[in-house]
Amino acid sequence: MGATRRSRIGLVLFAVVLLGLVAGCGGRVGENGRIGVVYMDAQGFYAGVRVGMQQAATAQGDAPQLLQINAQGDASMESTFIDQVSAAKVDALILSPASASASVPAIKLAHRSGIPVVCYNTCITEESARQYVSAYVLGDPIEFGRMLGNRAAEHFRSVGKPDPRIAVVNCEFVEVCIQRRQGFEQALKEQFPGATIVANQEGSTIDEAVDVAERILTAHPDVDAFYGEAGGATMGAVRAVQARGKVGQTVVFGSDMSTEAAQELADGKVLKGVVDISGIAVGELAGKAAGEILRGDSPSYHVVPAPIDLYGTSEQGRAWLTAHPDGVP
Template identity: 55%
Template sequence: MNHAKRRALAVLVTVMVLAATAAACGKVGENGRIGVVYLNAEGYYAGVGRGLRATLDGGPQLVQTNIRSDPARESSFINTMSSAKVDALIVSPASATASIPALRLAKESDVPVICYNTCIEDAKAREYVRAFVLGSPAEFGRVSGEQMGDHFRSAGVRSPRVGIINCEQFEVCIERRKGFEQALKEKVPGARIVANQQGLQMDEAVERAEQLLVAHPDLDAFYGEAGSQTLGAVRAVEARGRAGKTVVFGGDMSVDAAKKLQDGRVLKGVADISGIKVGRLAGRAAQDVLEGRPGGSFIIPAPVDRYLGAQDGARWLREHPDGIP
């Protein structure tokens, strides 16, 4: 079966499931239906789902999918949701550009779109998207830049060599890197970014970080722009025997990140935007849609949290006993 046929079959199955669900229980969706797109399987998105369910409990039916960072999967799902005339879409788009046609179709189908975490390029977002739940990416990066800068100032290192593992397929990750670099240079003017490589999935992030360690055996630190990039860098440092020599700062708390932070040999600090908090904010925006309230500001700000050192790692684990961030 070729790729186009597989995608068509996936859309057909989704439509059949929706129809069967509605037929089996007349009450399903009677309070509305909302399509939800999770970008990948990282714990952050489990947190978003929890926040959505807590906010919308007893309300609209959530029709959810994990697109695994694949714009084709995303397009098929959003096309199906647009055809089904769901009441809203809550989505973390796979691409600032490749996701534009799907969100355009949703707009043309009168399906309000709420972005969270990522979105399409700004001009198109303001045309096709009702609201964007976003923790400031510049502030997110600035947290790690300040943490890393303080670390090297305390250690008396004036010219640290830094590698970046990025997720810059997404505009927010570019902005995170800019905020990181600015804050790091303010703290340690002699810091140098010696390489910047993309590693979207964990395995790719580990591979890229290991390649950088081979190319730059005297690397002092990594910055990981998001969860997979941060933990990928940590694993590479451990695998290459660089624990205690190369440190990692980065983004997105999870059980693994909290444990590595608590361990303290490699991961030193983490910036985080709670998925649960983002899910709650996106859920409230969806409630506004369902209840016919006018939209407010396009950007709905989500708070950026700071975690530094072993005590903060242990605290996060106590506060999240089920591991949902």
């Protein structure tokens, strides 16, 4: 669920080019409606969301045209796209907002333009969401973290480590990541009261996370484990452990499945557990929610629960690779 906040405004005009169209067979593009879609970044989860939304659109019959953008975690780029699709009077807007606060004005504009808004994965503040958002597809982030905290406790119990030292590589510029950590800490400390968080630093993309994790290993060479709050943070921590020769000493518990994460979990030397919300499942739920809203079949604001999965063994890593040969989570 990672994102970068670096400004790329100069790319907006290029990024707004359609990334994909889904139209009814034999019909004209857009004759079955148009939906604006915003992906926070290009990591694997959002590829799954795109597939899921296309599947949901096709399953509902007359599939609408999807106007799509990768906002690259940039609230300004996101805002420009929403301005454009609002002016174009799309039938709905589906997005994972880059910011709980900075994304509010653009979403408010869409709402006031008569465009129903569906959030997924992240959203704006709850007060604003209740005013401007029709549905929010969300896997409970506290439960997400708790599941991984329980897996971490299981591991530390198996290796006889009663007072583990944990470092966090975070994505806490979005609220769901803060809540993931809270759930993780609650579950772990319920079973291991002596567990300590020795560092908590941001590193949401793989390259950023590698640098952050290596610095943490320099400052805390005796750290027992990393917790990666998103996919980039997880794999960056794994690579740092490997690069610093800490395999066998420091393990990683992480978020968001991908081909690389499944391979590392199957290997079993560093990555010991991954909690995941399927992008495909989220995309399907978001697409279905948009369809229900357009038909007038849903309340003005509601949370749509997304399923959460724990992968904690090498066998489960191999099974994921078999089930996802294209790598789309």
